[in-house]
Amino acid sequence: MLQVQSVTRMFGQKAAVDNVSFTVEGPAFVGIIGRSGAGKSTFLRLMNRLIDASAGEIRVDGQNVLALKGPQARAWQSQCAMIFQQFNLVPRMDVASNVLHGILNRRSTLQTMFNLWPQADILKALDILDRLGIVEQAPKRAEALSGGQQQRVAIARALMQDPKIILADEPIASLDPMNAQVVMDTLRRINLEDKRMVIANLHTLDTARRYCDRVIGMRDGRIVFDGTPDQLSTSVAREIYGADETFNEAATSTSIPTDTTADRSYADLMLS
Numbered sequence: 001m002l003q004v005q006s007v008t009r010m011f012g013q014k015a016a017v018d019n020v021s022f023t024v025e026g027p028a029f030v031g032i033i034g035r036s037g038a039g040k041s042t043f044l045r046l047m048n049r050l051i052d053a054s055a056g057e058i059r060v061d062g063q064n065v066l067a068l069k070g071p072q073a074r075a076w077q078s079q080c081a082m083i084f085q086q087f088n089l090v091p092r093m094d095v096a097s098n099v100l101h102g103i104l105n106r107r108s109t110l111q112t113m114f115n116l117w118p119q120a121d122i123l124k125a126l127d128i129l130d131r132l133g134i135v136e137q138a139p140k141r142a143e144a145l146s147g148g149q150q151q152r153v154a155i156a157r158a159l160m161q162d163p164k165i166i167l168a169d170e171p172i173a174s175l176d177p178m179n180a181q182v183v184m185d186t187l188r189r190i191n192l193e194d195k196r197m198v199i200a201n202l203h204t205l206d207t208a209r210r211y212c213d214r215v216i217g218m219r220d221g222r223i224v225f226d227g228t229p230d231q232l233s234t235s236v237a238r239e240i241y242g243a244d245e246t247f248n249e250a251a252t253s254t255s256i257p258t259d260t261t262a263d264r265s266y267a268d269l270m271l272s
């Protein structure tokens with residue numbers, strides 16, 4: 001169970017995250033939406049302890065993870081793995097080693113220097129890649145893969161940590177619609193099959209509606225919507241994004257073009 005209680009993060013005089021509270025029971029798939037600067041990334045970084053909160057508590061199964069220090073804070077970080085828009089892989093390193101890097105902090109410097117991995121870890125990494133449908137890519141350099149494949153490698157690296165929670169910061173923002181769907185399907189599968197909570201910052205409404213059990217809308221650091229995908233009407237979305245009646249949902253869509261639109265580029269669709 002996740003309990004976020006009155007969490008605030010100030011940058012100077014500005015509250016990037018402003019008195020945010022919500023509770024999630026069980027391993028839900030939670031989407032956070034909102035326009036640029038709403039505080040979505042800051043919130044995920046607070047949860048993962050990449051930055052400190054100015055006030056508030058985040059309790060996971062009763063423990064306030066914002067109060068953890070030193071090794072306990074690092075242990076928490078491996079319990080809530082992070083996935084980023086730009087994948088954050090080591091481009092020249094092979095895919096299998098990138099996945100193994102998910103458990104880098106559990107190894108000695110000497111083992112790391114000589115790239116020595118226990119066989120059990122290597123097998124686990126290959127198993128995870130197999131599960132995500134990219135095991136044949138294991139010996140290739142990460143930079144040789146498509147964006148969608150690279151994001152799946154990043155998900156595999158996260159799974160190597162065996163996390164309770166996966167935090168995904170705009171995981172499909174750099175991907176074309178087809179790859180975006182594969183990556184979102186992968187995250188949803190992990191959520192449902194492994195019962196790991198996923199909290200994903202999403203920049204498109206249709207993705208939030210399609211994949212999430214729960215959607216949280218942020219605006220200027222505050223929660224302005226917290227509900228189910230079917231409660232996320234166009235007028236509610238307009239409120240979250242702070243847009244007027246010219247607000248066009250299609251401009252926040254990543255749906256895959258079909259039939260009559262198949263010849264048009266994705267950019268054309270976004271602009272239409």
Ligand SMILES: Nc1ncnc2c1ncn2[C@@H]1O[C@H](COP(=O)(O)OP(=O)(O)OP(=O)(O)O)[C@@H](O)[C@H]1O
Nearest residue numbers: 011015016017034035036037038039040041042043
């Ligand atoms: N390190 C920082 N120093 C100062 N201000 C910051 C810092 N990080 C974020 N902010 C500010 O906090 C606010 C929230 O930023 P944040 O990146 O969390 O928004 P976001 O909703 O994730 O936006 P985006 O979708 O563009 O990433 C913004 O006004 C931003 O300028």
